[in-house]
Amino acid sequence: MDPDAVAEVSRVPHGSSDDVNLVDFSANTNPERPPGAACAYESAFAAAGRYPPDDYTDFRVAAGEYVDCDPHHVTPTAGGMAALRLAFGVTVGPGDDVLLPEPSFGEYDREVRLQGATPVAVAHDELLATDPADYAAVVVCNPNNPTGEASDPDELRAYLADCRAADTVLVADEAFLDFTDYPSLAGEPGVVVARSLTKMFGLPGLRAGFAVATGELADRLDAARPPWGLSTPAADVGAHCMRQSEFVAETKARVRRERERMRDRLSAGFEVFPSDAPFLLLGVTGEGAAGDADALLRHARERGFALRDARTFETLDSHVRVAVRRPDENDDLVEALLSFP
Missing domain, CATH: 3.40.640.10 (Type I PLP-dependent aspartate aminotransferase-like (Major domain))
Incomplete structure (x- = not known):
């Protein structure tokens, strides 16, 4: 590490919420853990x-x-x-x-x-x-x-x-x-x-x-x-x-199934990017899209969900990222997002 460079480098924002009242869709971690x-x-x-x-x-x-x-x-x-x-x-x-x-x-x-x-x-x-x-x-x-x-x-x-x-x-x-x-x-x-x-x-x-x-x-x-x-x-x-290995195989199958189900439904209201990962990137389109992204984040939070504000990633200006979680949680999130004005 270069000591002269340290003072010029800042921290990087990440997903994850510590609010126990929110279902955390901002961090891309498996909600399940392996047995044992x-x-x-x-x-x-x-x-x-x-x-x-x-x-x-x-x-x-x-x-x-x-x-x-x-x-x-x-x-x-x-x-x-x-x-x-x-x-x-x-x-x-x-x-x-x-x-x-x-x-x-x-x-x-x-x-x-x-x-x-x-x-x-x-x-x-x-x-x-x-x-x-x-x-x-x-x-x-x-x-x-x-x-x-x-x-x-x-x-x-x-x-x-x-x-x-x-x-x-x-x-x-x-x-x-x-x-x-x-x-x-x-x-x-x-x-x-x-x-x-x-x-x-x-x-x-x-x-x-x-x-x-x-x-x-x-x-x-x-x-x-x-x-x-x-x-x-x-x-x-x-x-x-x-x-x-069984846990890994079951997780892969669940994520693949749920990701495609979420993608199909969310496409009715958002630009949904193709994904091979346990998350989906959503584009908030329309006039004033950046402001709509703020409104969408608030809308989700008011309904009990934490999303990742993807505008902290370079070149993205009206996007959010959502994790793929359990089926019932995914259903609730999709319903909340599709009810966004």
Whole structure:
């Protein structure tokens, strides 16, 4: 991290509501948790009185099985955000340029600036057509947040080959990829994959995730990671969750079914973007659309729902993002949104 850059970088807004009176559609986390997760947490508490083994063998093995890569290529981190910071920390420095999708997760821009580098934005749906030469790194968010679409696997791998030829690191944020049937880039040379256990397993407060890389990139990640960077409860619960294949399959099926049902109904009142993720981006159209977005957020809140104001994402000026939750909650939200004037 570049000390001279820190003072110039501000915080980034995110979704999530702590109002217990609202159903939180602003954060894209699973409202369900895997069976046995609470027991795994309670069992881990007894071991929390001593430092965790710094090799995190069981967590690495579970993560390797989860994304189909060599466990030795897994670097445990305190959430996907920590994996991204580590990835940028070992690949980007002052004076570098980094290519980012737009609109997309705001932390990419922030983390690049914290390294003293310059973020260069390109339309998210044009990123794989760019030339990666002259960039220290390129970031792909797959599926993209907040638009929701996943990259074509063949096009993504072809672009990774271009990055390798240009000696440019590809940083792949796969926070929502486990809601799809697309393969991970984990274990491919020339890429750092960042994964989060927050979204699929509904445990944002646990702070568990990991990075995956091979060769010299893997060596850099392992050398730079902090000691005991994952708590014992996070490591044990994370390993338990990643082995719950039935839960993952059921969640994917529910999200896919509910997302399409919500999309069909919400299309009657909003521009609804195609999505492979556990959320939908809605465009509020018409005269005074930006003001209507404010009114829509208030309308939803008055009826007990927190939505994500997507206007905090660059290039979006009249949009909201809604998560895909349980069927009855989704029905109630849709009814509330379609009653908006």
